[in-house]
Amino acid sequence: MNAQTDLVSPQDAPQEPLANRPAAAQPDSDHAQFVDWMRSVAPYIHAFRNKTFVVGFGGEVVHQGLLNALVSDVALLQAMGIQIVLVHGSRPQVEEQMSLHGVNSEFSHGMRITDARALESAKEAAGEVRLDIEAAISQGLPNTPMAHAHISVVSGNFVTARPVGILDGVDFAHTGLVRKIDAESIRHSLASRKIVLLSPLGFSPTGEAFNLSMEDVASAAAIALRADKIIFLTETAGILDESGDLVREMSLDEAYRLNDSGEIKGDAAFYLKHAVRACRGGVPRAHLIPYSLDGSLLLELFLHDGVGTMISYENLESLREATPDDVGGILTLIEPLESDGTLVKRGRHQIERDIDHFSVIEHDGVLFGCAALYPYPQERIGEMACLTIAPDAQGQGDGERLLKRIEQRARARGLTRIFVLTTRTEHWFLKRGFMKASVDDLPEDRRRLYNWQRKSLVLMKQL
């Protein structure tokens, strides 16, 4: 944002009436791009206001000098009315403290064994990282994204812990697990516009301290707060498939199976486990994004396709593939739109024949949305057709959920692009990553069937 423009007071601002403005008032292409961008993020700003996001990150973010950039992005989110809980780790700092004190690290079952000396290092490390974060949040330097940001941060004894105990004969001593999160006190702080900062330490009701994992604290906090999102900033790009490509979206079911399969190893597996835990506990979305990419938090939240992996808790009963029993429900949905010319007419026979192509959204046994994917495997392209949401259910994001499902189905079939033909819904698709294309871009078989009288626009999206 141009800070100088921002400082012009209303009475100093030029008072030219809009109609009298010369043609030069048209924005140049850079400005137009900015305005388009700003408008494109507006729906997210509306949607995220008053939502609660839990953001977990390892001590590596601090260690590698990336803290200030992250804190600026968090400050921006807070200014938009998002309630933020930050959960930090401190692994590299604990290692540092332990080597300073000449204490050896010991691990078992993928966890640190925290004896009394290791606990002292863990406390010192967590204290150091917490202070660094509080300092970064408190700075309001002019000419930085933190200018004019007056943000309060609160940390406290919000986490009750219990010992891991003895596993297979190994005593984990002061290594603990979250027993309870004081959600009420955290909510109270969030409601008074404070950022809540949680450290990977917890205390038992007897006052004993325990060394916890950042991921455990973050997922337990997200569940207890009924957060809208949990976001882990990770050292990997997100979840990668066998060919090393980023998996952009997974349903909770898919993430659960992948987590169970043991195919994902190392830190990514730990993040995935806690993302699945949070979603199963009722958090609708979990994101794994790379901390090394500058602005990854903003890119993930405000770009339609994001930059990491998003795991969504879907009510699996509500969004599913169609069965022959759904033909009647689909016809009821699309017939009014066929009659008014929004959709091309398809008879019952055609829907019955193509039922495997459809995905539907159902609530209490009633269909209120559908869409179909017609693949052209040779050209690695698919057509999304019949996208419909019942009029009284529109505007709640279900059109978008169906689009995502069709994109998932297309990717699973190895398609690289999808297209739609539309006469009235151009802007809805453009806003969701489709670009204008021409009839010549259609697969040959589809091009031959194109109805030149209908003059539908061709919109294409790269997957």
Ligand SMILES: CC(C)(COP(=O)(O)OP(=O)(O)OC[C@H]1O[C@@H](n2cnc3c(N)ncnc32)[C@H](O)[C@@H]1OP(=O)(O)O)[C@@H](O)C(=O)NCCC(=O)NCCS
């Ligand atoms: C297009 C359609 C599927 C969207 O479903 P939905 O569940 O309402 O969509 P979402 O909730 O994900 O998005 C709602 C947003 O899309 C906008 N929108 C709805 N119809 C639109 C249209 N024809 N053109 C541009 N934007 C549209 C809404 O105004 C709303 O905007 P907002 O978030 O800024 O308030 C639904 O409106 C519909 O069934 N329309 C009639 C059938 C149709 O046109 N299908 C496409 C055939 S190619």
